[in-house]
Amino acid sequence: xxxxxxxxxxxxxxxxxxxxxxxxxxxxxxxxxxxxxxxxxxxxxxxxxxxxxxxxxxxxxxxxxxxxxxxxxxxxxxxxxxxxxxxxxxxxxxxxxxxxxxxxxxxxxxxxxxxxxxxxxxxxxxxxxxxxxxxxxxxxxxxxxxxxxxxxxxxxxxxxxxxxxxxxxxxxxxxxxxxxxxxxxxxxxxxxxxxxxxxxxxxxxxxxxxxxxxxxxxxxxxxxxxxxxxxxxxxxxxxxxxxxxxxxxxxxxxxxxxxxxxxxxxxxxxxxxxxxxxxxxxxxxxxxxxxxx
Amino acid sequence: xxxxxxxxxxxxxxxxxxxxxxxxxxxxxxxxxxxxxxxxxxxxxxxxxxxxxxxxxxxxxxxxxxxxxxxxxxxxxxxxxxxxxxxxxxxxxxxxxxxxxxxxxxxxxxxxxxxxxxxxxxxxxxxxxxxxxxxxxxxxxxxxxxxxxxxxxxxxxxxxxxxxxxxxxxxxxxxxxxxxxxxxxxxxxxxxxxxxxxxxxxxxxxxxxxxxxxxxxxxxxxxxxxxxxxxxxxxxxxxxxxxxxxxxxxxxxxxxxxxxxxxxxxxxxxxxxxxxxxxxxxxxxxxxxxxxxxxxxxxxxxxxxxxxxxxxxxx
Numbered sequence: 001x002x003x004x005x006x007x008x009x010x011x012x013x014x015x016x017x018x019x020x021x022x023x024x025x026x027x028x029x030x031x032x033x034x035x036x037x038x039x040x041x042x043x044x045x046x047x048x049x050x051x052x053x054x055x056x057x058x059x060x061x062x063x064x065x066x067x068x069x070x071x072x073x074x075x076x077x078x079x080x081x082x083x084x085x086x087x088x089x090x091x092x093x094x095x096x097x098x099x100x101x102x103x104x105x106x107x108x109x110x111x112x113x114x115x116x117x118x119x120x121x122x123x124x125x126x127x128x129x130x131x132x133x134x135x136x137x138x139x140x141x142x143x144x145x146x147x148x149x150x151x152x153x154x155x156x157x158x159x160x161x162x163x164x165x166x167x168x169x170x171x172x173x174x175x176x177x178x179x180x181x182x183x184x185x186x187x188x189x190x191x192x193x194x195x196x197x198x199x200x201x202x203x204x205x206x207x208x209x210x211x212x213x214x215x216x217x218x219x220x221x222x223x224x225x226x227x228x229x230x231x232x233x234x235x236x237x238x239x240x241x242x243x244x245x246x247x248x249x250x251x252x253x254x255x256x257x258x259x260x261x262x263x264x265x266x267x268x269x270x271x272x273x274x275x276x277x278x279x280x281x282x283x284x285x286x287x288x289x290x291x292x293x
Numbered sequence: 294x295x296x297x298x299x300x301x302x303x304x305x306x307x308x309x310x311x312x313x314x315x316x317x318x319x320x321x322x323x324x325x326x327x328x329x330x331x332x333x334x335x336x337x338x339x340x341x342x343x344x345x346x347x348x349x350x351x352x353x354x355x356x357x358x359x360x361x362x363x364x365x366x367x368x369x370x371x372x373x374x375x376x377x378x379x380x381x382x383x384x385x386x387x388x389x390x391x392x393x394x395x396x397x398x399x400x401x402x403x404x405x406x407x408x409x410x411x412x413x414x415x416x417x418x419x420x421x422x423x424x425x426x427x428x429x430x431x432x433x434x435x436x437x438x439x440x441x442x443x444x445x446x447x448x449x450x451x452x453x454x455x456x457x458x459x460x461x462x463x464x465x466x467x468x469x470x471x472x473x474x475x476x477x478x479x480x481x482x483x484x485x486x487x488x489x490x491x492x493x494x495x496x497x498x499x500x501x502x503x504x505x506x507x508x509x510x511x512x513x514x515x516x517x518x519x520x521x522x523x524x525x526x527x528x529x530x531x532x533x534x535x536x537x538x539x540x541x542x543x544x545x546x547x548x549x550x551x552x553x554x555x556x557x558x559x560x561x562x563x564x565x566x567x568x569x570x571x572x573x574x575x576x577x578x579x580x581x582x583x584x585x586x587x588x589x590x591x592x593x594x595x596x597x598x599x600x601x602x603x604x605x606x607x608x
């Protein structure tokens with residue numbers, strides 16, 4: 001294997017390392033800015049490390065210091081509480097990921113294993129819904145939620161994705177098709193009903209794909225912006241992405257509050273980073289075309 | 294909106310058509326009751342938030358509706374107005390420009406990156422690192438790059454002036470705003486796209502490379518003669534999935550430029566959003582969204598075909 005030490009291989013590694021550096025560097029700069037005092041932003045905006053590192057930007061976007069202190073540290077004086085927004089984001093993600101995964105597993109199993117008239121037709125219509133871009137249903141869904149008086153409530157925010165997405169149903173049905181029938185038949189012979197087979201045999205066996213779909217749903221909900229912007233802009237239901245947008249608008253256009261914005265941005269990256277560290281392997285392996293086997 | 298999860302559906306083979314044992318067949322007829330119970334939550338969600346709004350969306354598109362009045366039928370008026378609406382055509386042009394820049398750069402870089410990983414390393418750490426920008430909200434990515442590209446204090450302009458080039462207010466310039474947004478999203482999605490292509494490359498039998506290598510073929514030749522042809526079905530699939538996502542660019546524009554300067558970044562999603570929620574032209578917005586339905590519907594139909602095609606190719 002002399003090829004392994006060829007100069008071409010060294011060059012290839014260099015290119016890969018450049019890719020990795022370009023991926024990570026902007027995040028480094030985000031954190032670096034978040035640790036810089038707002039007063040230093042002109043004089044100290046090129047060095048690799050901030051001259052006077054500080055945590056004040058984090059404390060003020062989290063609403064942990066009084067208004068005067070926040071203003072002195074570069075804030076606009078507007079009410080800001082990223083502790084609450086982060087919590088709202090977590091609630092939004094958790095509600096959608098758990099309920100949607102459970103409901104879609106039920107349906108995916110029914111489509112894969114149960115026999116009933118109209119099965120393929122109903123499934124076909126659901127898959128066809130994948131063709132409709134979200135903005136098309138978003139307009140009528142907004143008027144529906146508005147007419148129900150559910151603007152600025154968690155109920156209104158989670159409603160459209162709480163029970164299903166066509167993709168999750170499709171994904172889980174494909175998985176259940178690949179589960180060997182023999183296991184289920186053994187359970188049936190032991191006297192288990194359809195529900196018993198599903199809940200005590202199939203679900204525990206399918207932990208991998210269920211976690212995969214719950215993870216991708218969480219990531220999707222964590223990144224979601226347009227729907228929460230329309231339906232959950234109020235302080236009580238404002239999620240991180242919407243709060244970042246509002247924060248940008250509140251800060252003066254000529255000179256945005258960059259240190260505060262980068263501190264708030266860092267808060268939106270930290271949970272994702274934790275996810276990557278603890279579940280990175282599963283996440284990376286789930287991005288696979290043969291997928292879930 | 295590029296945050297729709299675009300994990301390509303796993304093209305699992307259908308279970309082999311085993312002949313049904315008689316005992317199984319007897320039981321199989323009894324599922325009707327329980328099946329509908331299993332389906333109640335999903336059917337409810339589907340009917341209320343997918344089927345009903347799809348029908349209502351089509352209805353809105355032939356009405357005059359401002360959120361305050363009751364929709365009144367106007368026939369094809371909205372569509373006629375669309376045809377003569379320069380801003381609408383402009384938004385389609387701007388979107389196409391964005392898609393070409395974004396998909397072009399992203400696909401080429403991702404292909405290179407995937408090939409590098411495939412021939413160099415199986416490291417999970419490398420792959421997880423490349424996935425990080427995709428996991429971060431588009432809003433955060435947009436803010437982060439707004440700061441890096443800031444006209445006065447941005448790091449990129451520091452770099453430019455350090456090597457003696459003129460500095461630019463990237464996102465405020467009519468010429469640079471759209472390319473900047475396209476490249477921001479290329480940065481955010483290249484790693485993810487590369488991982489999908491890499492997964493496709495892993496399916497290519499290793500022995501092909503070994504025997505080619507014995508025959509004295511170099512890496513570039515192997516890439517052209519083995520990797521590219523065998524990856525083709527998956528490459529096509531990834532391309533279509535990214536195209537569909539790319540057409541729905543919204544978050545980055547909404548945060549950084551709001552369609553400015555002078556409409557240079559007013560993409561179709563943003564135009565629909567403005568019509569609906571800034572001017573309350575719900576009916577008109579719905580008719581513009583219908584055009585998007587047609588474009589993306591066609592692309593999705595292609596995707597489904599490719600999905601079926603990719604099953605047979607590499608097995």
